[in-house]
Amino acid sequence: MQRVPSVRRIATLAALSAAALAGAGASTSSASDPSCTRVAAPGGSDSAAGTESAPFATAQRLVDSLGSGDVGCLRQGTYSENVTINHGGSSDSSRVVVKSYDAERATISGRLYVPDRSNYVTIEQLNLDGHDSPTCSAGSTCTRLPSPTVDGDHIVFQDNDVTNRHTAICFNLGAAGYGRAVGDVIQRNRIHDCGRIPSSNHDHGIYLAYSDNTKVLDNVIFDNADRGVQLYPDAQGTLIKGNVIDGNGEGVIFSGAGGSASNDNVVENNVITNSTIRHDVESWYPDIVGTGNVARNNCVHGGAGGAFGSAYGFQIQDNLNVDPHYVDRGGKDFRLAADSPCAGVLAGASVPAQPDFRPDKQEVPPPTTSGGSTTTVTVTQATFGHYRHHRRWRLRVAGRIRGAGGAHVGYVQVRRFGRWQRVGTHRLHRRFRFGVRAARPRLGDAAVTMVRIVVPGLGRSRAVPAGYRR
Known part of the structure; x- marks a missing residue:
């Protein structure tokens, strides 16, 4: 799947406030959308044919009607339901696509779930609000289930607005006993206001739990209660690149527990700022320590506990500790001003080798190992x-x-x-x-x-x- 150039897309995405994005396409378009195989609309009927003139009523009926290569379109409106993608496509060139109707913006209010059996699915150009997801079982660390929950492989989420208005985790990829998420892509989304306030230390914008080769690209991830992106306990080979990650409890964490550790994850060319509880980038490995993890060529600044926490289980290479000069952080306009020292970082350029910004504290000294x-x-x-x-x-x-x-x-x-x-x-x-x-x-x-x-x-x-x- 071709990646859209980072700078142009993230500048456009960051300029939109959450309210403006939620209201995009407020007036229903009269033009047809030739990309749609099936259509759903408020006021439709689930016993209808699912065409533009006879649309389905629910998002669930729409996704159940789709096969490999099909595109399901939601007309403007709010679909208050939990949606499970029960089957997917067959390859990258024959995906199942669920999106808003052209020039409109639809909202799914409820839990969106992509189970392990469903692969090659694209979710795009939607508002995803998990505020009313089902409640968690008694004794759980959560109160409501994450949304979107993704256990399938080769799933793409792009150009969406994702939130739950401070009730739970938003993205959760992979779960023990349910499926390992492989080769998924989260790109060009706004992911914000996820997780309970005050912080519970469990609710994140993106939670990569059991995943391989995930790509987190060109998103704006902000104001989430705990981590913006959590790699725990078993996230392998992740690329986190080109994102603005601001105002979360913590920005990015490399971590593991018990017999699992997150390894070979790369965090590069991001702007990671203003974490409200601890650090902008940190790690936590109480048992096995991760290897092959690196944070490089990022702008990192303003974390409550400092830019970097304890530096074990990952390498810190050539990052800048500077104010990025957002256009209007208070208004959630995370474009970079013309004089921003971080513009080249977000564009994918390497920052100067000096000064290399080191951790605020070194809790665990690096070992000296005898040769061989x-x-x-x-x-x-x-x-x-x-x-x-x-x-x-x-x-x-x-x-x-x-x-x-x-x-x-x-x-x-x-x-x-x-x-x-x-x-x-x-x-x-x-x-x-x-x-x-x-x-x-x-x-x-x-x-x-x-x-x-x-x-x-x-x-x-x-x-x-x-x-x-x-």
């Missing part, structure tokens, strides 16, 4: 004890690091109630022995407590059962 050797972290002993001079339970850990010199920060984790919990942090040398405070271990008929150490940048040890000493 394999680095291993080993726990040789882990013992819970109630020591009289401390008058509390402690976990004593001993072990070694092979293949890496210097000192490294290690996280001590214990497995309780089916999940790993961090109980302490300690600086580790080649051989180490230390104690950390810990809660009373589970005894009797309960499972034996397992212990491991995670060293960001090096890896983690095998889990070992903890001994017990009174």
Whole structure:
């Protein structure tokens, strides 16, 4: 699929306010749209033929009528329903397309879902409002389901306005047990006001959960409660390029958990600014640390916690820390002024090699690895004890690091109630022995407590059962 040049498209997109985009095509066009295979319109009938003169009434009936190579068009109006794309196209040249009727703008108000069985689908030129998506199950971290939810492959979202007016995640790509999203493209959209306020730390503009080779291109991503773009826990080979990412809780995060880590993701030629909670670009790898991730040639500025957070699990190369000079940030006009130092960045040019902007803080020092050797972290002993001079339970850990010199920060984790919990942090040398405070271990008929150490940048040890000493 051919990509439209970045600068021209994003300048036009950024100039439109959300209100103007939502109201585009306010008067229904009398001209026909020859691209439409099937048509739906307010006031139509789902028992009709789906033609311009006899349109369907609902978006669901429209998408159910489409096959490979078909284009379904929604006439101006609001379709208050949840829509599932139940089947897709057969190739890039024979896609299923769902779009607004020419010179009009339709709104789907509800959840839009593309399941794993549906591939080669294009959604374009629509307003997608997930405010009234179905509620989440009890005990979930969400209150309403994400929209759009995408588990299919080779799905394209372009030229849409996407929001949920601060109720939930907007884009969610891939889900364990439901499908891995492969080769999807999110381009030239406005993605904004997603997620609950105040922040819950769970609601993002784009959430790449289980995905491969996603492209996030030339979007304006702003005012989302938590991350503008989250790569967690298993996003591989993502390209995030040419976007304006402003005023989110955090801009972009590289992250992982448990046995998964996001790897080989590239964040380049974006303007990432004014994060309201933490950093414009950051990482979080409590277990396995990601590799091959890089943030380069971006303009990054104004984050509440600084431009960059802890720099482990990704490289920082040749970024600029400068005010981008938006035309009217308050009015959500994110075009760059004529004197913007970031114009070349958004155009795809490399920024000067100096000054290279480095992290505001280096929480985990980079490891020094012996040439050609394999680095291993080993726990040789882990013992819970109630020591009289401390008058509390402690976990004593001993072990070694092979293949890496210097000192490294290690996280001590214990497995309780089916999940790993961090109980302490300690600086580790080649051989180490230390104690950390810990809660009373589970005894009797309960499972034996397992212990491991995670060293960001090096890896983690095998889990070992903890001994017990009174």
